[in-house]
Amino acid sequence: MNAQYDVVVVGGRVAGASTAMLLARAGAKVALLERSAYGSDTVSTHGLMRAGATQLSRWGLLDKLTGTPPIRSTTFHYSDREPEQVSIRPGGGVDALYAPRRQLLDRILVDAAADAGAEVRHGVAVTDLLRDDSGRVTGVRLQDRSELTAGITIGADGIRSTVASATGAPVVRRGRSCSAVLYRYYAGVQTTGYEWAYAPGGAAGLLPTTDGATCVFVATTPARMRSLRREGAEQAFATLLADMAPSLTDLLIPATPVDRMHGWAGAAGFFRQAGGPGWALVGDAGYYKDPITTHGMTDALRDAELLSDALTGPGPVPAALAKYQATRDELSIALFEATESVASYTWSLDEIRELLRKVSSAMKAEVTQFVL
Template sequence: MTTTYDVVVVGARVAGASTALLLARAGLRVALVDRAAYGSDTVSTHGLMRAGVLQLSRWGVLPDLVAAGTPPVRRTLFHYADGDSVQVSIRPSPGVDALYAPRRHLLDRMLVDAAAAAGAEVHHGVTVTGLLEADDGRVAGVRLSDPQGTPRVLRSRFIVGADGIRSVVADEVRAAVERRGTSAGAVLYRYHAGVDAAGYEWAYGPGTAAGMIPTNDGLTCVFVSTTPERMRTLRRGGAEAAFDSLFAVAAPDHVSRLRASEPTGRMHGWGRVPGFVRRSWGPGWALVGDAGYFKDPITAHGITDALRDAELLADAVVEAAAGAVPEDVALAGYQARRDALSRRLFEATERIAAYDWDLLTVRRLLREVSSAMTDEVETLEGLPVRHESAGIAPGIRPDRALARE
């Protein structure tokens, strides 16, 4: 069975669902496919930064997220093992009344639902087994397999790989890695009831970091992170002992709060993946989210990056599909803009994820992260609100839209 689309998006998490939403609202025929089940959870840092909240607000998704009980975060606290704590209030701005840290099964589901409401065809539980290639070498579609092993082909003018750090799309097109990081932390996290986090709370001690992030259902995501070598050594005594030991190093003044809370669910672990930047476009294909650009989660910016890059890519694809800009120019421009916005944050994250800093140095690095985030917000605030309703994006004549098969 073969079906033809304007765009097939592989991966229905934040990056893919957002890209499909924006492309469908712009009037393109979009298929969104994912091997995971609808509404499933995934490993996540949870926290949305100001730029991410701004995107969800501009797209009309934020009200539903708030209505679902996602708690507002109105301040960020930085705790240091030398006893110093710094509080930063979240100043309301248009579209951003607070920050939020939704559970991923909630956020991903809402974005998928919004994409479907905009007209995207959504297929969960299907696996990409390969890409189609035209005679001229251009990517021309995907091969899928459903849970019963039934093959299916989706043809399209564009394929978007939003399928994570181990992207099948990136492998199939042999996307070159243009920059490799050298730092990679190791993380343990779990959910606690009764922590009563005052906002986003980040803590830093010698060679380790921790955080308390308020999320849905009255729970707080509590994490610890350090080098893979140190984590491996500590985990010989068990994950619980490693978690408690690292939290005490990073946040010694807050151990009593943790002990008074109630752990909920199992411990999650993740790590030892250095950051990278892949070439993220070619004839008929593009990469978005962790498939194209990944950095260590210590700066909790992955979701925000995914939302930002979904809009940058969607604009480029719409312009190319409508014939307003040559495809290679539009897609190269997408990657150049993404890389320019990411460079400072990537570099600061690399240095924090090395865990070789002292407390004076990490304070300076965190100021660099904050400055990079400000640049990002200013760029996004300057983008036109192109995706509020159905139809080809304003500024692109409807009669130049991609012709239907």
Template sequence: MRRYDVVVVGGRVAGASSAMLLARAGLSVALLDRGRRGSDTLSTHALMRGGALQLARWGVLEGLVAAGTPAVRRTVFRYADGEVTDVAIGPRAGVDALYAPRRHLLDRLLVEAAEEAGAHVLHETTVTSLRRGRTGRVAGVVARTRAGARVELAAGLTIGADGLRSRVAEQVGARALRQGRTSSAVLYRYVEDPWGDGYEWAYGDAAGSGLIPTNDGASCLFVATTPGRMRRLRRLGVERAFADLLGETGPAAVERAHDLGTVSPVRGWGGVPGFVRESGGPGWALVGDAGYFKDPITSHGITDALRDAELLAEQVLAAHAGAVAEQVALARYEGTRERLSRQLFEVTERVAAYDWDAPGIRSLLLQFSAAMGDEVEHLESLGRLDVAG
């Protein structure tokens, strides 16, 4: 049985970033993911300022740019009362644009960076249970490969980065600290949009839509509303539902999408209310959607995952170096995550209610922008992660 300082369960954005940062700092790390290497996943794609800043600092952003991910240099907001706001993306902290990469590209680059740092990566390997020490402390994982081979890994710390329905969170009994009540149901497809250079959001009658430029000359076009309304509309057919909701967000959104050829069929997401779980305990921690999830309507999920990976890594390294006790380190991680995410979570809850008018949604988006500013200031202050001693 192999032993590691840290085993990370889940090799998407949060897990791969955590593994990379810890391995770069000298810890022995194993990273497990049940999916195939380079596989895609459901995503809003859009990186906000904080996420782009981190990827640039880690040396990963240059790989996204080299792969042809288009630079996003403006954000357009359209409202039901006809107001349009066009915001230029200016340079800050060495980042002069935002990006919205396909997940098979972003996740692969982060996994490769973790491997280059020395992490042992196992794809198509599903964790079936957690190992326990004599006192009940989590002490690693038991997993099974796609071929059926049993894998047992011992670890000083097990990090669950395994998504909404986290097996790690379930097995440690992680408590919900906050439970959301609202959620978005989403329909999306990829469309040909080779000249897309900005995020475009539209807000109408109990519906929202967006156009997000991503790789290969395509954009992700989505519509969103409440789950109940989506179920009613889908009875008329998915294409009709998509067209009706896009129309509800205004004629400008319809006109913008009119001549964009389709690249993929319509896909859907039924919606899950947001939540915040306790972030750690004896021998375990949670990061990404496993510990904190909010509705995708504000397109902040990837940035959340990158942020929390660095917040957690910072505290894990402090505990590993003996600067603080593990319990104190995990409490600090949870406290910082709470401080930076509470307003983002609360505003997203209100946006996902779809009960606003044009002045109301403008006010909510301004509140969200202010909270993102606080987040960026904190991320700018983070220094290089090191293990002392």
């Protein structure tokens, strides 16, 4: 079966579903394709920062995060001093932050795309791109050999993007640092806010998430994680949590694990070229940074709106894609560089405090982008 669309979006997670929703709301005929099952889980940092929460509010979706507690404080734990608590003040049209489970957030965004008129298909794998005689991308070929044609094909399919690979999208900037992460969900953790902990060589954290669960993570260099995991993931998790955050370990004494351990081996960050003839990239497919600053979902929501605005605005598409890339990079570079430094794990405790101030400052530009 062949079908004609204005836009085919490959990847139906945060970036892809948001892009499909916004383009469909603008009147485009959109197909949204996702290889995983509807409402399935995926590796995630969970935390929505202010810009992301603001966008969900403007889109009429924030109140759908049912069962996800509002987060109104952040506590920073350092191994050389007492914890420091910071209140999250109202701003940008929201009075709290949120850390939803992906089964909930992805489903909300996919449903919003379908409600806007997008045709949503789950369990669909894209194997190749279609091209015309000039080499311009004109759609996708699916695993069942059917084809969907479109004016533009958007890759929102993660760091190992099929669309990026098939187009040869060049990496225009590459990072060097990366975190290896273990995380698990617990019930019964007595915390109501974000808890971040830092000690030489690593970090840990707690994020209150959906349905009474708390995501507990530990992060360090890939080399150290590999060494610790020789004794098993459970031992590595316990060792890192005790080293990084003994005060957080105490919070887990009455808590109960509610699922298995999850892991991320680490990958260096990058910026890819954001588009070309008949194609564009959004989310981790186009720009990825280390998860230690828990900003990936917020980046995905931001870039979905930037790309949608570019494609529905006046002027030729090549110029719009160039502007999209320039804006994406301008809003991203300061946080990317700060995240690189945090993920090196070579800092002293005085240095990590300064780096975290840089992280906070870098977030303000994207809040301004969508609020003012």
